[in-house]
Amino acid sequence: MGVVDLGVESATLPGGVQVDLAVIRHPGASAIVALYPDLNVAMLRQYRHAIGGWMWEVPAGCRNAGEDALECARRELGEEAGVAAARWDHLGSIITIPSFCDERIELYLARELSAGAGTLDHDEVIAVSRVPFEETFAMIRRGDIVDAKTIVALYRAREFVELERRG
Numbered sequence: 001m002g003v004v005d006l007g008v009e010s011a012t013l014p015g016g017v018q019v020d021l022a023v024i025r026h027p028g029a030s031a032i033v034a035l036y037p038d039l040n041v042a043m044l045r046q047y048r049h050a051i052g053g054w055m056w057e058v059p060a061g062c063r064n065a066g067e068d069a070l071e072c073a074r075r076e077l078g079e080e081a082g083v084a085a086a087r088w089d090h091l092g093s094i095i096t097i098p099s100f101c102d103e104r105i106e107l108y109l110a111r112e113l114s115a116g117a118g119t120l121d122h123d124e125v126i127a128v129s130r131v132p133f134e135e136t137f138a139m140i141r142r143g144d145i146v147d148a149k150t151i152v153a154l155y156r157a158r159e160f161v162e163l164e165r166r167g
Helices: 069-081 133-142 148-166
Strands: 005-012 018-025 029-034 040-048 053-057 060-062 083-095 104-115 126-132
Touching: 029 040, 029 069, 029 083, 029 148, 040 069, 040 133, 053 148, 060 069, 069 083, 069 104, 069 126, 083 148, 104 148, 126 133, 133 148
Parallel strands: 029 104
Antiparallel strands: 005 018, 029 060, 040 053, 040 126, 083 104
């Protein structure tokens, strides 16, 4: 399988109806909210050909064969944002398009950040910025951030940090 596997599968639905369905099989992915002590977040401005333009996103990427979700998160944070983290908290997972794709993205909060190795893939066009954590929510409200994984990851990270502060 490449990044994804597209095919048509025959299925029997719970009601007994048999159908042929287009299905995309995906290896899974990880997405990371990298939070600095000053409450800035590592955000990417990434060119996405499929939508014809630039998007604000958290670092994220597909799992390699044999790679677990946390290994993927560590690798992607380093490659895309040039950041390493000593502290990792799992924020849950999301399924992106359940009508025709089995992609599951594991969400992480990364803290205790330091400089890491940043080597973009040949097809990635990315600018990294530090954005105040609270500003990301204003960006969501304004429609500047429309990427679903990024929106969910930011809200889950905010909830996690707030619960942690309350003890």
